[in-house]
Amino acid sequence: xxxxxxxxxxxxxxxxxxxxxxxxxxxxxxxxxxxxxxxxxxxxxxxxxxxxxxxxxxxxxxxxxxxxxxxxxxxxxxxxxxxxxxxxxxxxxxxxxxxxxxxxxxxxxxxxxxxxxxxxxxxxxxxxxxxxxxxxxxxxxxxxxxxxxxxxxxxxxxxxxxxxxxxxxxxxxxxxxxxxxxxxxxxxxxxxxxxxxxxxxxxxxxxxxxxxxxxxxxxxxxxxxxxxxxxxxxxxxxxxxxxxxxxxxxxxxxxxxxxxxxxxxxxxxxxxxxxxxxxxxxxxxxxxxxxxxxxxxxxxxxxxxxxxxxxxxxxxxxxxxxxxxxxxxxxxxxxxxxxxxxxxxxxxxxxxxxxxxxxxxxxxxxxxxxxxxxxxxxxxxxxxxxxx
Numbered sequence: 001x002x003x004x005x006x007x008x009x010x011x012x013x014x015x016x017x018x019x020x021x022x023x024x025x026x027x028x029x030x031x032x033x034x035x036x037x038x039x040x041x042x043x044x045x046x047x048x049x050x051x052x053x054x055x056x057x058x059x060x061x062x063x064x065x066x067x068x069x070x071x072x073x074x075x076x077x078x079x080x081x082x083x084x085x086x087x088x089x090x091x092x093x094x095x096x097x098x099x100x101x102x103x104x105x106x107x108x109x110x111x112x113x114x115x116x117x118x119x120x121x122x123x124x125x126x127x128x129x130x131x132x133x134x135x136x137x138x139x140x141x142x143x144x145x146x147x148x149x150x151x152x153x154x155x156x157x158x159x160x161x162x163x164x165x166x167x168x169x170x171x172x173x174x175x176x177x178x179x180x181x182x183x184x185x186x187x188x189x190x191x192x193x194x195x196x197x198x199x200x201x202x203x204x205x206x207x208x209x210x211x212x213x214x215x216x217x218x219x220x221x222x223x224x225x226x227x228x229x230x231x232x233x234x235x236x237x238x239x240x241x242x243x244x245x246x247x248x249x250x251x252x253x254x255x256x257x258x259x260x261x262x263x264x265x266x267x268x269x270x271x272x273x274x275x276x277x278x279x280x281x282x283x284x285x286x287x288x289x290x291x292x293x294x295x296x297x298x299x300x301x302x303x304x305x306x307x308x309x310x311x312x313x314x315x316x317x318x319x320x321x322x323x324x325x326x327x328x329x330x331x332x333x334x335x336x337x338x339x340x341x342x343x344x345x346x347x348x349x350x351x352x353x354x355x356x357x358x359x360x361x362x363x364x365x366x367x368x369x370x371x372x373x374x375x376x377x378x379x380x381x382x383x384x385x386x387x388x
Contacts, residue, residue: 040080042336044327045087045103047114047124052091053215054116056241056268057139057316062086064138064313064320065113067304072328080336082328089115096120097127104131110338111136113323118142118188125152132338136327136345138319141264142187143195146363151338153345153364155326155355156319159188159263162285163195163238165370166261169283170234171203176259180209180232182223182247184239192238192263208232213243220247224254234259237282241265245274252278259283267314272378279375283383288356288369289315290382301354318355326351326358 046065049058065084073081085107087099096115103109104127111134115121118140128135129149137145137152141159145152170176179200183193189212197207208230211223224247227235235258237244244266251260262284271279291302291312301321305313313321326348327341334340351358356368372383 041083042080042331043083043085043107043109045085045100045107045109045112047087047089047096047099047103047112047116047120049091049116049120050086050088052089053240053242054089054091056270057116058088058091060268060314060316061114061116061138061320063305063309064317064322065324067301067308067317068321068324068328072324079332082324082331084113084324085109089117089120091117091120093117093119093123097123100124100127104133110134110336111327111341113138113320113327116140117186118145119186121145121152122148122187125149128152134338134341134345136323138323139316140188141191143191144187146365148364150364151342153360153366155323155353155358155360155366155368156287156315157366157368157370159191159238160195162264162370163192164199165372166236166263166283166285167196167199167205168203169372170236170261171200171205174234174259176205176233178206178208178232179234179236180211180227180230181207181236181238182211182213182220182227183237184243185212185214186239188265189238189263193236196236196238213239215240215243217243218246220250221254224251224256228254228256232258234261237262237266239263239265241268241270242274245271245279248275248278248282264315267373267380269311269378271375280377282375284373284375286371286373286380287315287319288371289313289318289354290371292382297352298354315355318353322351322353322355322358325353 048061049055087103089096089099103112113136116139121137121140122144125148128151135152137154139156143158143160145154181193183189209227237247244262260282262282264286266284330341330344334344345360349359359367361367373380374383
């Protein structure tokens with residue numbers, strides 16, 4: 001009898017042990033599955049001008065990507081973390097192509113943010129379409145990007161609407177009749193120059209003198225003296241911040257007194273390092289981003305940026321921040337494939353980005369409002385608000 005009871009207890013104990021073992025194994029399997037899920041990572045690429053003439057813009061873009069990346073990866077219940085592999089284009093088209101190919105062939109990315117400069121993006125676009133890899137550009141202004149292919153997107157408006165708006169301001173609002181132009185002999189610079197001249201002349205204005213330069217030049221006295229002799233009421237500058245800074249500095253040294261207007265490339269802290277107070281009063285076209293906005297989304301973005309970098313973000317940073325967020329949204333909606341991301345980007349309408357409300361048209365071009373700014377002291381401020 002005693003032996004029977006012991007056997008019965010033993011069988012019960014064995015059953016309990018079996019149940020406990022099953023529970024433990026199930027928990028371990030579940031936990032392991034969760035850990036693996038959390039560790040899953042999606043890799044995207046970024047080709048940026050981290051050195052060379054576009055380094056100022058490349059660093060601003062990298063900062064925007066990093067801020068957005070931290071927020072995206074901190075979101076609960078994400079299917080996978082996003083990792084960004086950065087490659088330096090050295091601000092050169094051939095290097096940009098090499099970096100782009102490396103990201104595709106070695107890192108196996110389906111999406112790339114960048115490159116920074118117009119000629120770099122145009123060099124990479126045919127590869128993007130051939131290899132079916134999405135490019136989301138945040139900075140290039142050339143109009144040629146509009147027809148760069150089905151896999152090329154841009155969340156920064158092209159040069160043409162900006163140049164047109166400045167031409168209308170000069171001729172209609174301010175009443176300038178005669179102007180001259182100095183522009184960068186690059187795809188972006190040519191687009192600004194052509195659009196400005198066409199609109200200004202359509203409104204009855206006259207272009208007296210047109211001068212160009214190669215990116216990287218630092219002596220503009222020859223061009224400035226020719227333009228000074230034409231006695232314009234204003235001069236339109238189209239190019240990047242370093243060259244435009246030297247143009248303004250040397251204009252003051254030559255005692256060339258006129259009104260200066262510029263493309264968006266003038267916006268950057270390097271302007272004041274070179275030009276100092278020579279930049280005072282320059283009016284220029286700019287994307288929609290307003291660091292002084294009271295909108296909670298933008299205010300929060302600006303606050304985080306100031307805390308980390310002790311300065312205000314510019315539109316390059318804002319556009320890059322939005323780009324990473326848009327890619328994350330696309331991945332969440334359609335999975336990580338170039339086709340899924342591409343099709344989702346085409347469907348984006350009125351996305352409330354910090355860089356402006358964003359909609360992509362059938363060419364992958366962004367539809368955004370444009371602002372006009374003026375330089376006051378060492379600040380880029382709203383021209384509209386100054387007028388009020």
